[in-house]
Amino acid sequence: MHFTIFDTPIVRDVFRVLSILLLKLSGWKLKGEFPLLDKYVMIGAPHTSNWDFPITLGLCFASRAKIYWMGKHTLFKGPMGPVMRWLGGIPVTRHQNNSLVQQMVDVYGRSSRLVVAIPPEGTRRAVKEWKTGFYHIAHGARVPIALAYLDYSRKEGGFGPMFMPSGDVERDMPLIRAFYADKVGRYPG
Structure with missing residues (x-):
């Protein structure tokens, strides 16, 4: 069904x-513009x-x-499946060890235009460490990372600088996370 x-x-x-209309009524605004690049990984935090x-x-x-965004495969079952795909959803099975990073690197390699949004926390719960899949996808695909955010304290979504991963995740992750230090999620902590 399509x-x-x-x-x-x-x-x-x-x-x-x-x-x-709905963003205006709810007070939300976009700061800046979506990056004008054909391919990048977009992370969004806090989630x-x-x-x-x-x-x-x-x-x-x-x-x-x-x-595009990755979501639990169960979101794509039934009548909502085609709608979720139209909204940019890519179904993934998280409990399988199926080299998701390499699959996404390959998709970037085959695509002339692709932006995949990935929440680095990997969940809506508070976490101490971010997942690094987004980083490895960007590095493997040789594309930058757009540092995007939703800040509920200001009711704004926007972008920070583009970040090109060096391959040294231990060095780069603190630099990426520093951008989000003053961004507030709907449920802080």
Whole structure:
């Protein structure tokens, strides 16, 4: 089952107008613009709430930005599967050791344009250490990392600098995390 009606410019324009309206009514704004590169890994932090997803999608629709995201394979079952794929979802099975990093590196290699959004925490719960899959995907694909955020204290989403991974994860991760020191999730801590 494929929802081709969603692939029309009219439907995208309707979602854009609705997103702009809902973001404005809720007080959310986008700081800056989506990077104008064909390929990059976009990380978003802090990720503390299910609300992060619709706010991020709203910012994307409002900006006419197309991103992809990885989600639990169970989100793609049943009638919502095609909708989730249209929204940019890539189903993944997290409990299998299936070299997800290499699979994504290969997808970047085959793609002329690709932006995949990945929450570095890997969960909505508070974590001390971030997962490093996003880093290894970017390094393996030789693409930069866009440091994106949702800051609930300011009701803004935006971007920091682009970060090109050196391959030295121990050196680079503290530099990446430092950008997020003053960003506040919906549920801090």
